[in-house]
Amino acid sequence: MSYITIDKTKCKSCYLCADVCPKALIKKDGDTGKTGQATVRFEDKNNECLACAQCAMVCPDLAIVSVIKE
Amino acid sequence: MQTSEIKYTVPKSIKKDTVFTFCPGCDHGVALRLVAEVLDELNLREKSVAIASSGCSVLLYDFLDVDCIESPHGRACAVATGVKRAHKANGSDKFVFTYQGDGDFASIGLGESLHSALRGENITAICINNTNYGMTGGQMGPTSAMGQITTTSPTGRNKEYHGFPIKTAEHIALCDGVSYSARVALYDIKNIINAKKTIKKAFEYQLEGLGFSFIEILSSCPTNWKLSPSEAHKKIENELTKTYPIKVFKDIKETPNV
Ligand SMILES: Cc1ncc(C[n+]2csc(CCOP(=O)(O)OP(=O)(O)O)c2C)c(N)n1
Numbered sequence: 104m105s106y107i108t109i110d111k112t113k114c115k116s117c118y119l120c121a122d123v124c125p126k127a128l129i130k131k132d133g134d135t136g137k138t139g140q141a142t143v144r145f146e147d148k149n150n151e152c153l154a155c156a157q158c159a160m161v162c163p164d165l166a167i168v169s170v171i172k173e
Numbered sequence: 174m175q176t177s178e179i180k181y182t183v184p185k186s187i188k189k190d191t192v193f194t195f196c197p198g199c200d201h202g203v204a205l206r207l208v209a210e211v212l213d214e215l216n217l218r219e220k221s222v223a224i225a226s227s228g229c230s231v232l233l234y235d236f237l238d239v240d241c242i243e244s245p246h247g248r249a250c251a252v253a254t255g256v257k258r259a260h261k262a263n264g265s266d267k268f269v270f271t272y273q274g275d276g277d278f279a280s281i282g283l284g285e286s287l288h289s290a291l292r293g294e295n296i297t298a299i300c301i302n303n304t305n306y307g308m309t310g311g312q313m314g315p316t317s318a319m320g321q322i323t324t325t326s327p328t329g330r331n332k333e334y335h336g337f338p339i340k341t342a343e344h345i346a347l348c349d350g351v352s353y354s355a356r357v358a359l360y361d362i363k364n365i366i367n368a369k370k371t372i373k374k375a376f377e378y379q380l381e382g383l384g385f386s387f388i389e390i391l392s393s394c395p396t397n398w399k400l401s402p403s404e405a406h407k408k409i410e411n412e413l414t415k416t417y418p419i420k421v422f423k424d425i426k427e428t429p430n431v
């Protein structure tokens with residue numbers, strides 16, 4: 104089960120990760136971050152994450168701190 | 174037994190607990206992370222001196238875990254020249270690179286930048302071309318595209334009043350002292366991967382002592398462009414790459430100086 108770890112305190116709600124995820128596993132969360140907008144949440148109920156790290160590559164704020172392939 | 178493999182982690186050359194001060198979705202953050210990844214891969218952290226500049230990346234010394242000097246606006250290549258030469262004279266070879274905005278590199282600092290390239294200083298310059306003066310509120314820069322609306326070109330850049338934008342990577346490529354000059358972009362994964370390879374190549378050319386290496390990174394400035402981060406990337410892909418093609422303009426290994 105591959106997964107990513109998000110540091111919500113760094114998320115500035117640009118949603119570039121949500122746009123790029125080929126499996127649409129990153130969604131807006133209920134919490135608001137430092138910009139007053141919803142931060143993002145990783146949700147992978149069916150173990151679809153490819154650990155491709157595209158989300159981490161596009162994140163301009165180091166908010167995706169790790170991508171682990173299992 | 175299940176094995177796990179780390180596919181991505183924050184580069185070691187970024188200081189622990191760094192929070193970038195850039196606006197949401199700004200490509201400066203991606204560019205700086207790629208620089209840090211390449212510093213890690215080439216094991217350059219302990220032998221690097223980064224030269225920061227005025228602009229949105231002014232706090233670079235807070236982000237990168239390398240020795241750093243802040244230069245006055247536009248003077249990064251001149252400062253880098255001094256650092257590189259002084260260390261060389263003392264028998265220590267430092268890896269020296271600048272990180273500058275387009276206003277910094279190609280407008281206020283054009284003289285320093287161009288002459289460092291002409292002299293073939295063995296340094297690497299990185300120029301973030303976001304087609305305006307980001308930090309001071311989005312004024313027209315030397316790189317603003319024709320028709321671009323900025324706070325100082327409210328009806329759009331026009332040739333009668335403002336003249337034409339500078340194509341920095343093309344100009345730098347014309348200097349004989351240059352080993353490598355390329356333009357890259359960060360608007361999608363393919364371009365981000367290419368940008369990292371290009372930064373690595375430019376760094377390696379300095380390590381090989383081949384002369385001035387230069388990368389222009391075509392970047393978004395969502396705040397001043399008044400676009401969402403993803404719209405800003407579309408603008409780069411669909412509009413700005415017409416003025417600023419993604420290309421290697423000089424590679425001394427492939428086309429030596431005549
Ligand atoms: C000598 C001098 N003139 C003007 C300024 C004000 N100033 C600070 S940042 C900046 C614009 C920087 O724009 P650019 O180099 O394009 O970088 P960006 O902020 O877009 O990353 C200006 C004009 C200054 N700091 N020093």
Ligand code: SF4
Nearest residue numbers: 195196199229307394
């Ligand atoms: S003003 Fe533009 S270049 Fe500066 S941090 Fe904001 S988006 Fe980035």
